[in-house]
Amino acid sequence: MNTLNLLFENKIGAIIVDDFLNTQQAQSLLEDIADQPEWCEAKVPEIHQHLTAKKTNQLFSSQYMIAADEISEEGYLELCKEYQSVWLRITNHCGFDPILLLFEYLKNTYHTSFEVAGKNNLTYSPVVARDLSIEVLPHADFGPFDGKEWAIGEVKKQLAWNIYLTPPGEGGETTVYDYVWDQSDMLDESSYGIRNFNQPVKTKFSVKPGMLVLFNSRNFHSIQKSTLPRIAIGGLLGQTEKNTFIAWS
């Protein structure tokens, strides 16, 4: 079983590639993202608002934010057309597409081909860019929970990936707990993250520019507040009931 399979099976903590992007690639991607008018204060749905002492920037809304705002999958797919044209503007300007690099890396290293999730010939956005310098409380990301009737509802195993673009200063460590979200788990319906979460730690990592990290996002995970912007691009990867591999964010 290769390392990616082990991560999907939740048998290891994380896959870390230190210099997935070189310094120049990370810097030009960061500049191009920050140049977009769409890189703006995140529209945080009400149930996530307690997470943020201050508002931070985000490019594109995540699927779970859209679903929390009670926008349909069809509505989200329409929004994704705009997201895709912004992403094309960015990648044309910086001269490479980190999503294609990621897919190539996963294919070459783990012989696993990912396709962007979609419906009716329209596709989700495989990526968001975020500044997560705020404290992010323990939460799990799992398609059947975030989008039960959506294309991602058929996922059975799930990973998160992030490529970090800035040094976050003090703090900014990610903790992945040895505790998976389960259908039978009681979650606080009025809140996305959980305070006073007391579970064993599976792995912890600090982040730096150019670094790619994948972890099993069905495990609860949290981020410590940082003193500097902690900007990353990221998304989710799922293995479906039909044994296909899909990407979304």
Ligand SMILES: O=C(O)CCC(=O)C(=O)O
């Ligand atoms: O930025 C990180 O290290 C993790 C972000 C996160 O919570 C996620 O990818 O679900």
